[in-house]
Amino acid sequence: MAKKILCIPLDPVHDVGIKLIRNQLAQHGHETELLSPDLPMEAIVKKAAQGKYDFILVSRTLGYGVAELLARFNDLLDAAGVREVSKIVIGGKPITPELAAELGFDKGFGEHSTIEEVLAYIEGREVSNASIGPKRSKRDIPAGHSYKFYNPVVERLLSEICDKLIAWTSTKTSPGIERAKLREEILASTDEKKRAALEVRYLSLSDDAIRTSKTKNVFPKGVRRVSNTELDALKDFLRRSRPHIPSTIQHNPDQPLIFKFLGSGCPLMDITHGKICERWGVNGFLIINPSWEARYEGLLDGYLTHENDGTITSLDNLRLIRQSLDANTLLTVRAHRGLNTPETVLLAGEAGADLTKIDLVYGSLGAGTDPQRLAVDGVEAIRLAARYNMPFDIPGNDELSGVPAWKTLAGLLVNVMLGVKLGAKPILKPLFCYGPHIVINGQMKQNFVDYNAAKIFALREIIDCPIWPGEPIAFMTQTEERVQSANSTSYHAALAATLGVDAITIASTDEAYSRGPISITSRIDSIRAVTDAFRFMGNAQIAPTRHAEAFTEDLIEQITDVLKEVNAKENLPQAINAGILGSEEDGAYPGKFGAGSMSNEQ
């Protein structure tokens, strides 16, 4: 039923908020009147008494002496009998429900109140979360990209490099590939005896630490099983908790998706952090595994928690996280790090993940896996990603070791071509960072815009491929100072929005603090900063200077030269070992895990 409402800007200047609320109330069918902001209090009270309003909405900014003024206003309303027929409501930036009650009002709305809350109060109903904000939807990141190459020289070089790599790997297998096949059989089998026999074969291809954990229930240091009590408590927590007035980060639908890392070590903590981040509008998460997992042949099973960084890759953990998050939240699982790349992709696919993360070059240079082993495992992993219809993102984080951007971008493009040839959907992840090579060589001496923009321009001149800068954006520009960190993330997010990229990964404001896990408040800090940046930018543009064009031309030429050198080698691992995609002088070292573990396929 329509209500009769008088809107009073009891403030000499600020009447914008009450005008907005009045418009919304009118749009919802209520009968509203708005007074001018300069009326004397007695005239307002006379009007309020004559009109027999259901509600009187007062807008006022607080300051010295305002409490007394509002108390007098309430006294006058009382004396005129207005309070007997009307509910008196106050709104203003610093108003809280407690303060409103203290000042004698029936209800108060403050800075974080929403129109929906005001409407629900006026209409005498509960606030409906479902009706607030746009519903979450899942964006298909590669959709709309053709993977068409615009640079024929680069296309030819990449094609030749990848053909040689696919041919070289075609006769090889590894314990990682064999375990992935066994795991698939185990998951498909309903015969207990057969499963047990397959498990024995799986363990014969695993390291002692994995065997011990499965046969003797003795886990690596800091790892324990999640108890049934904890799992039940999580279910209860998820059942009784709901996002209150969920918000979105994007101001318009063209702005990039926002991803955050999850990988606290504990799936329960990941899930609770994830649910809160969903409320604040985060679109997706990247599951990060522990560094020690990279060194072991074989993966652990079950619901497992871990005291240190990195959440353990088990099917139960991945499924628990996937099922606990909103169905429209995107989930990607890091696979390229270590000796379990194909199996990790398999588990991600089985758990219902949306994407996976594979980079044959960075995984060899920055994550310690032998280039030959990762080449063999990586090709199989990309095939599995294609089979599960999971796009894979390719992070260029080797740049953080000191590798020049053009070498990193060349490596990313090799992965893209490999993905295209194997029927998968690759996603480029150039860094928005102040990397060591850039610091030394001064490409960001003038600003942080031109060189980051040039990376995107260069890639777009080469191929139409989805681009998702990371990882996270603003890497090495953030300090331990919270406001600076949030600002830096938001400026880089604004640049990403202006460049029209598909997604970005953002840090938390404790990103530069390395002595403990990420806290939920720090996560929210950076999300809020990016939300404001997106609102600030809207559909406007940051204009790079003319230096960005020169950087773009240089990058394309340098990428082409690197790819020529890679193509001159017999295969990709040989090029990586020769330092063509990042040398010891740059700060990159080919990994050793799994060296010599390949065999010819039977």
Added chain:
Amino acid sequence: MVDKAIDAVMDAIDIETYLVCRDPNEGKALALKLGQELNLGDIDIMFEEFDGYGVRVRLRKYIYKPGAQYRWLTH
């Protein structure tokens, strides 16, 4: 509802303040002492910035680290 408010802390308590002091070392000592006086035990100084008059600090105390038993979950 949990019995104690501290049990409801999801992971960490951060304290941001400005401590009047003569030099960075005094600021650091005061920051650590503040954690003790607030009964938070050992705290970590996440950030400190001395400006001549005092030190702007952000202190952190982890109530729960990953892998712990979270009372806000299982109470």
